[in-house]
Amino acid sequence: MYVPDIDFLTFDDLPDILRINAASSCSWPEEVIRSDLSGDSNSETTYLGAFATTAEAPLLGYAVLGREKRAGLLMALVVDAAYRRRGIGRQLLAAVGDCAVYMRFRRLKLKVRKSNSGAIALYTQMSFSGETVRRGYYSNGEDAIIMSAALPLKLRTRQ
Numbered sequence: 001m002y003v004p005d006i007d008f009l010t011f012d013d014l015p016d017i018l019r020i021n022a023a024s025s026c027s028w029p030e031e032v033i034r035s036d037l038s039g040d041s042n043s044e045t046t047y048l049g050a051f052a053t054t055a056e057a058p059l060l061g062y063a064v065l066g067r068e069k070r071a072g073l074l075m076a077l078v079v080d081a082a083y084r085r086r087g088i089g090r091q092l093l094a095a096v097g098d099c100a101v102y103m104r105f106r107r108l109k110l111k112v113r114k115s116n117s118g119a120i121a122l123y124t125q126m127s128f129s130g131e132t133v134r135r136g137y138y139s140n141g142e143d144a145i146i147m148s149a150a151l152p153l154k155l156r157t158r159q
């Protein structure tokens, strides 16, 4: 397990976010990130980053929290491919959950590709469950699973 420093992201972190995006098939669009982090947009988004505790690889992953009606919405969660399966995604998600509680949300929602079994395993471990399927949601026609969890998030222990 790797324990990163988790902190809010600023516009200065943009190059590192784009580096992580470039190596991932599931990333958040650059123009949206630029607009959110520069403060130009009216979107209520919070960007959290997992930072290395040593200087050579500053940003290891990031997550974006937004809002959908009265619930928090996890809009993105990406970990640098070289640092996966070391608990960073889980810690970022827990931090997103803490922020969502602070913002007085009672539930956290997300959409995930049906084929993304790794992410679904992580979300299930963090107490999310699948609600509905949105057929053909993604541009390649793939279905999205809508998952949600009550806040605060709880880590499900293995049976």
Ligand SMILES: CC(C)(COP(=O)(O)OP(=O)(O)OC[C@H]1O[C@@H](n2cnc3c(N)ncnc32)[C@H](O)[C@@H]1OP(=O)(O)O)[C@@H](O)C(=O)NCCC(=O)NCCS
Binding pocket: 024, 025, 026, 027, 076, 077, 078, 079, 080, 083, 084, 085, 086, 087, 088, 089, 090, 091, 112, 113, 116, 117, 118, 119, 121, 122, 123, 125
């Ligand atoms: C999904 C993602 C964020 C997970 O990040 P991560 O740091 O590797 O996740 P963690 O190490 O915290 O994993 C926690 C648990 O989730 C589950 N899990 C995570 N990735 C998994 C995988 N590829 N296969 C199976 N289970 C997985 C496991 O139960 C894992 O616990 P374990 O390693 O003790 O078995 C990362 O794989 C990623 O960035 N993928 C590309 C972007 C993406 O798909 N984002 C989500 C949808 S937008």
